[in-house]
Structure formats: C-alpha cells, structure tokens
Amino acid sequence: MTVTIAANAAPRPVPLPIPRPIPLAEIAPWAVFAALVAVILLYFVSTEQGAFALFKGMLVHEYVHDGRHLLGFPCH
Template sequence: MTAPAIGQSRPVPVSVSEVLPWLVGVVLFGLLLYYFIGIDEGATSVFGNTMVVHEFVHDARHFLGFPCH
C-alpha cells in the first residue's frame, strides 16, 4: 500500500459502537425538536398547560408549514 499523495486523504474506519450513541442522540434530539415545533400546542402540551414553548417557536411553526390556530 502506498502513502496518499499530498492533498489527498484516506477514509478513516469508524466502528458502529462509536457511531451508535451519536446516532441515537441525534434522532432523539430531532424527535424532541419536531415535537416542540410541530406538535406542541401549549394547552395540550405534555409538559404542562403553558404557552411559553408555543410562543417561542410560533414563527418557526408557520415557516415550516405547521398550522397552529
């Protein structure tokens, strides 16, 4: 095997056990973000009867096409 030329790179092997925690974390974070932006309605919120989260992401909801009224 020859060394790569200057300016070229070789792929680095990464094991599944190193990537799996990051993948699970990103998926859970994405689902949580989807809940807060797309589903949380304030009055029907899983985290209490508060409109704080709804008002915080209100414009993002409309920008992404989620109805909220």
C-alpha cells in the same frame, strides 16, 4: 568526493495512510442521541400547545411560533 544533484530531480511523494472506517459501535450512540434530539425538537415545534400540551401557558407556543409556520405546521 563530489555529489552531483540533477537539476530536475523532484522529491518522491509520500503516500498518505488510508484512514480506517469508523466502526458502527462508535457511531451508534451519537446517531441515537441525534435522533432523540431531533424527535424532541419536532415535537415542540409541531405539537406542543397545539393539539396537545405538556406545559401550561403559551410560552413554548410563542417561542416556536415562527418555526412552526416556516415548517408548514398550522397552529391557529
């Protein structure tokens, strides 16, 4: 018994499975967390030890001073 294989026979492509969409219930907690972190960072860069302060001293102001100017917030 002889088996002949054509010289130009190409393997058939295997279809990739279509990924299922991520449910909103899985994304929502991470989206809320990211939004909360963004709001906290925005507070520290824009407001802390400028017009309003939660912490005494100038440590936070000096730490975010260049970022404040980069984002266009006045501080002095």
